[in-house]
Amino acid sequence: MRKLPDRVWKLPRHEDDEAAEEGIGRILALSDGVFAIAITLLTLEIAIPASTSDAGLPKALLELWPRYLAYVLSFVVIARFWVIHRLAFRLIARVDAALVWLNLLLLMFVAFLPFPTAVVGAHAGSPAAAVLYAISVCLTSTAWAACWWYASGRGKLLGPDVGRAQIRALRARSLSGPVFFALTLPIAVFAPYAAEILWFLAFPLARIVFAWFLTEEHEQPG
Amino acid sequence: MRKLPDRVWKLPRHEDDEAAEEGIGRILALSDGVFAIAITLLTLEIAIPASTSDAGLPKALLELWPRYLAYVLSFVVIARFWVIHRLAFRLIARVDAALVWLNLLLLMFVAFLPFPTAVVGAHAGSPAAAVLYAISVCLTSTAWAACWWYASGRGKLLGPDVGRAQIRALRARSLSGPVFFALTLPIAVFAPYAAEILWFLAFPLARIVFAWFLTEEHEQPG
Amino acid sequence: MRKLPDRVWKLPRHEDDEAAEEGIGRILALSDGVFAIAITLLTLEIAIPASTSDAGLPKALLELWPRYLAYVLSFVVIARFWVIHRLAFRLIARVDAALVWLNLLLLMFVAFLPFPTAVVGAHAGSPAAAVLYAISVCLTSTAWAACWWYASGRGKLLGPDVGRAQIRALRARSLSGPVFFALTLPIAVFAPYAAEILWFLAFPLARIVFAWFLTEEHEQPG
Amino acid sequence: MRKLPDRVWKLPRHEDDEAAEEGIGRILALSDGVFAIAITLLTLEIAIPASTSDAGLPKALLELWPRYLAYVLSFVVIARFWVIHRLAFRLIARVDAALVWLNLLLLMFVAFLPFPTAVVGAHAGSPAAAVLYAISVCLTSTAWAACWWYASGRGKLLGPDVGRAQIRALRARSLSGPVFFALTLPIAVFAPYAAEILWFLAFPLARIVFAWFLTEEHEQPG
Numbered sequence: 001m002r003k004l005p006d007r008v009w010k011l012p013r014h015e016d017d018e019a020a021e022e023g024i025g026r027i028l029a030l031s032d033g034v035f036a037i038a039i040t041l042l043t044l045e046i047a048i049p050a051s052t053s054d055a056g057l058p059k060a061l062l063e064l065w066p067r068y069l070a071y072v073l074s075f076v077v078i079a080r081f082w083v084i085h086r087l088a089f090r091l092i093a094r095v096d097a098a099l100v101w102l103n104l105l106l107l108m109f110v111a112f113l114p115f116p117t118a119v120v121g122a123h124a125g126s127p128a129a130a131v132l133y134a135i136s137v138c139l140t141s142t143a144w145a146a147c148w149w150y151a152s153g154r155g156k157l158l159g160p161d162v163g164r165a166q167i168r169a170l171r172a173r174s175l176s177g178p179v180f181f182a183l184t185l186p187i188a189v190f191a192p193y194a195a196e197i198l199w200f201l202a203f204p205l206a207r208i209v210f211a212w213f214l215t216e217e218h219e220q221p222g
Numbered sequence: 223m224r225k226l227p228d229r230v231w232k233l234p235r236h237e238d239d240e241a242a243e244e245g246i247g248r249i250l251a252l253s254d255g256v257f258a259i260a261i262t263l264l265t266l267e268i269a270i271p272a273s274t275s276d277a278g279l280p281k282a283l284l285e286l287w288p289r290y291l292a293y294v295l296s297f298v299v300i301a302r303f304w305v306i307h308r309l310a311f312r313l314i315a316r317v318d319a320a321l322v323w324l325n326l327l328l329l330m331f332v333a334f335l336p337f338p339t340a341v342v343g344a345h346a347g348s349p350a351a352a353v354l355y356a357i358s359v360c361l362t363s364t365a366w367a368a369c370w371w372y373a374s375g376r377g378k379l380l381g382p383d384v385g386r387a388q389i390r391a392l393r394a395r396s397l398s399g400p401v402f403f404a405l406t407l408p409i410a411v412f413a414p415y416a417a418e419i420l421w422f423l424a425f426p427l428a429r430i431v432f433a434w435f436l437t438e439e440h441e442q443p444g
Numbered sequence: 445m446r447k448l449p450d451r452v453w454k455l456p457r458h459e460d461d462e463a464a465e466e467g468i469g470r471i472l473a474l475s476d477g478v479f480a481i482a483i484t485l486l487t488l489e490i491a492i493p494a495s496t497s498d499a500g501l502p503k504a505l506l507e508l509w510p511r512y513l514a515y516v517l518s519f520v521v522i523a524r525f526w527v528i529h530r531l532a533f534r535l536i537a538r539v540d541a542a543l544v545w546l547n548l549l550l551l552m553f554v555a556f557l558p559f560p561t562a563v564v565g566a567h568a569g570s571p572a573a574a575v576l577y578a579i580s581v582c583l584t585s586t587a588w589a590a591c592w593w594y595a596s597g598r599g600k601l602l603g604p605d606v607g608r609a610q611i612r613a614l615r616a617r618s619l620s621g622p623v624f625f626a627l628t629l630p631i632a633v634f635a636p637y638a639a640e641i642l643w644f645l646a647f648p649l650a651r652i653v654f655a656w657f658l659t660e661e662h663e664q665p666g
Numbered sequence: 667m668r669k670l671p672d673r674v675w676k677l678p679r680h681e682d683d684e685a686a687e688e689g690i691g692r693i694l695a696l697s698d699g700v701f702a703i704a705i706t707l708l709t710l711e712i713a714i715p716a717s718t719s720d721a722g723l724p725k726a727l728l729e730l731w732p733r734y735l736a737y738v739l740s741f742v743v744i745a746r747f748w749v750i751h752r753l754a755f756r757l758i759a760r761v762d763a764a765l766v767w768l769n770l771l772l773l774m775f776v777a778f779l780p781f782p783t784a785v786v787g788a789h790a791g792s793p794a795a796a797v798l799y800a801i802s803v804c805l806t807s808t809a810w811a812a813c814w815w816y817a818s819g820r821g822k823l824l825g826p827d828v829g830r831a832q833i834r835a836l837r838a839r840s841l842s843g844p845v846f847f848a849l850t851l852p853i854a855v856f857a858p859y860a861a862e863i864l865w866f867l868a869f870p871l872a873r874i875v876f877a878w879f880l881t882e883e884h885e886q887p888g
Binding site: 472473476477479480481483484485486487488490491492494496498501502505515516519523526527530 | 692693695696699700702703704707710763766767770773774777778780781784785788789791792794795798
């Protein structure tokens with residue numbers, strides 16, 4: 001039997017280099033589509049029971065408050081993934097098959113997030129709901145970290161002008177997500193509400209980590 | 223402990239300036255996606271009960287009229303946000319992190335609108351439904367006003383050719399939304415149907431405000 | 445009181461002329477988004493009852509055949525609107541505010557189509573369902589005809605190279621839709637299944653009308 | 667009666683040639699939209715019963731495992747269609763009306779896939795569910811094979827630089843899908859779980875077929 005060549009498991013990189021522009025274009029189009037839909041589908045989880053009477057409507061609307069909070073939380077979480085995705089892909093000059101699939105893995109977890117959001121919205125005080133949410137966001141963050149570490153490391157897919165400080169800062173930032181949500185896992189088990197409050201703080205935390213590493217590098221040459 | 227630099231809380235603006243083109247491209251792609259989905263999801267709120275018999279179908283279809291009206295109203299409301307978004311972003315030459323997040327805030331409210339639409343469609347005569355709708359659109363308008371005032375003011379993100387009259391006209395127009403929907407709030411409490419009729423008038427009102435300010439400025443140089 | 449200028453009711457055309465490229469870009473992005481979502485949402489109307497047992501599954505799947513047919517019919521109907529939209533917008537060189545709103549009117553009807561599709565899928569033999577479907581597609585076709593007649597007529601929005609024969613052929617084609625679906629209305633009342641079969645023929649009919657007019661003009665110079 | 671010209675059944679190709687760039691742009695926009703939505707709608711099929719109590723939540727979440735698996739399987743299946751679609755359309759330089767409709771046929775089956783996914787998720791061990799899934803993916807693969815064989819064969823729509831080896835490899839790859847899923851049909855009837863495991867292997871299989879043909883050709887000139 002004929003021996004299969006090594007490149008069975010990877011698409012030829014050269015081909016992607018040539019048409020990198022358009023190749024990235026469709027990846028971003030699919031990604032923006034998935035982000036936009038995942039964000040908008042969150043609304044479908046907010047609904048009043050069909051049996052609600054006009055008289056009972058005010059109370060029914062107010063009792064939905066955990067779903068409003070879950071909507072805002074998940075919107076911010078997904079929006080942050082989009083913001084960092086956009087920031088990082090402006091530094092990425094080429095794509096290869098591995099990055100395409102790592103990006104699809106990220107999108108798989110992003111598209112999944114409306115489900116844990118719905119569960120947290122319906123069972124705000126339940127440890128199981130909080131644990132599911134923490135695990136889901138942790139996996140999404142890990143997929144993003146894999147994207148960025150591959151693109152900036154082994155994949156050598158960045159443009160020539162990207163500084164080492166920026167790469168390191170974005171690497172640290174990409175790790176802050178999985179680490180943070182993994183750390184909130186035990187809190188989610190024993191105090192679901194406390195974990196949910198902590199998640200709202202994830203945004204400023206990542207910002208501080210990002211700035212810290214960016215600064216450190218800038219200070220070295222001085 | 224090392225002191226964090228000032229820019230922890232804002233992304234470096236320079237970086238965004240360089241690649242403003244493509245940066246705006248993805249913001250518009252995400253925005254168009256969210257607008258398109260929010261508009262299309264409105265249809266999901268129109269449904270006949272699964273138990274409807276063939277004989278009862280005509281009556282069931284006619285009884286859905288408040289949902290048809292709610293669909294048209296919300297389609298026009300969201301379409302107007304898109305039209306003004308498109309008009310304004312043609313004057314915006316650069317984006318910074320603040321505008322990205324203000325735009326995401328706007329999208330969060332736009333993506334939420336299918337929910338109050340569903341509530342108004344199911345409870346057309348209920349003050350609670352009308353109040354929810356008025357508040358939702360008021361918040362969406364406020365988010366848009368914040369986008370435009372920031373971009374045209376402190377953010378200095380407009381292109382060099384944008385006239386002061388146009389900026390002022392769009393500022394007035396962006397305020398007309400929140401003010402108008404806030405004014406209909408008390409009407410929504412006491413006469414929900416009257417408020418719903420008024421909302422259909424929001425479109426010509428904004429047009430008149432826009433033209434008024436554009437004219438005023440044009441007459442001054444003359 | 446100061447007199448309002450004439451142009452209160454229309455946006456200044458000049459402004460749109462300048463940046464027509466990008467202006468059209470976002471209109472097409474929104475339109476493609478709405479078409480893509482309307483097409484994909486059709487699937488949501490196909491569902492088996494949650495109470496179906498494993499043993500009853502084959503029967504339940506086969507009994508859904510009217511929904512499969514409704515899915516294919518509506519997919520082809522919406523796809524045809526997209527194909528003609530794409531064909532016509534390649535001839536349109538500029539947009540003004542009127543075309544933007546006529547296009548939004550078209551999208552409003554396109555986004556509505558999943559609802560009549562669901563009704564026809566659930567009540568295939570019901571005259572009410574067939575009438576609703578015929579009216580919905582008739583209104584959608586009319587909105588498209590309005591778009592094209594405005595763009596190619598009063599709006600003067602076409603590029604300089606567009607031949608008169610092509611304009612006339614597309615005008616005839618845009619009218620064939622509303623006329624055809626209006627003619628099937630009485631059939632839908634008395635023989636819903638016959639109307640549904642006729643609708644599958646709408647595609648070749650439009651093609652023949654289109655070619656007829658294109659040919660006629662080409663023969664005149666000869 | 668006037669004789670209809672031959673080209674009644676096909677749009678004039680010339681017209682498409684001229685503006686091939688932009689024509690392809692909208693086809694890809696619609697395709698990416700449908701892929702993104704089909705992928706994201708898969709999540710809607712994962713839901714816990716509204717009657718689940720907080721105490722019963724952990725069990726309810728764990729019992730959803732067939733739906734998680736169905737989600738991952740269908741995400742990978744649809745993602746693969748997108749990856750090959752993107753790869754092939756980078757070699758396609760022109761589109762004509764036939765390819766537009768073949769591509770729409772592909773999108774019709776892609777947009778349908780959330781339904782068999784939901785059925786497999788709800789009835790993992792049922793032969794009927796597995797057969798429905800195999801048939802759906804088989805039809806989708808066949809539509810894709812038709813796209814590629816037409817574009818690379820009779821349609822003559824490829825760019826001038828595309829090598830014969832690449833065309834043949836992609837042709838073989840496009841056939842591997844329908845053949846593979848058709849072969850799993852009898853397995854789906856008698857051992858649904860075995861078929862579901864096999865489908866997870868479809869990805870590496872296609873990769874091997876692709877590399878095999880690419881290699882064979884490269885060895886001939888040597």
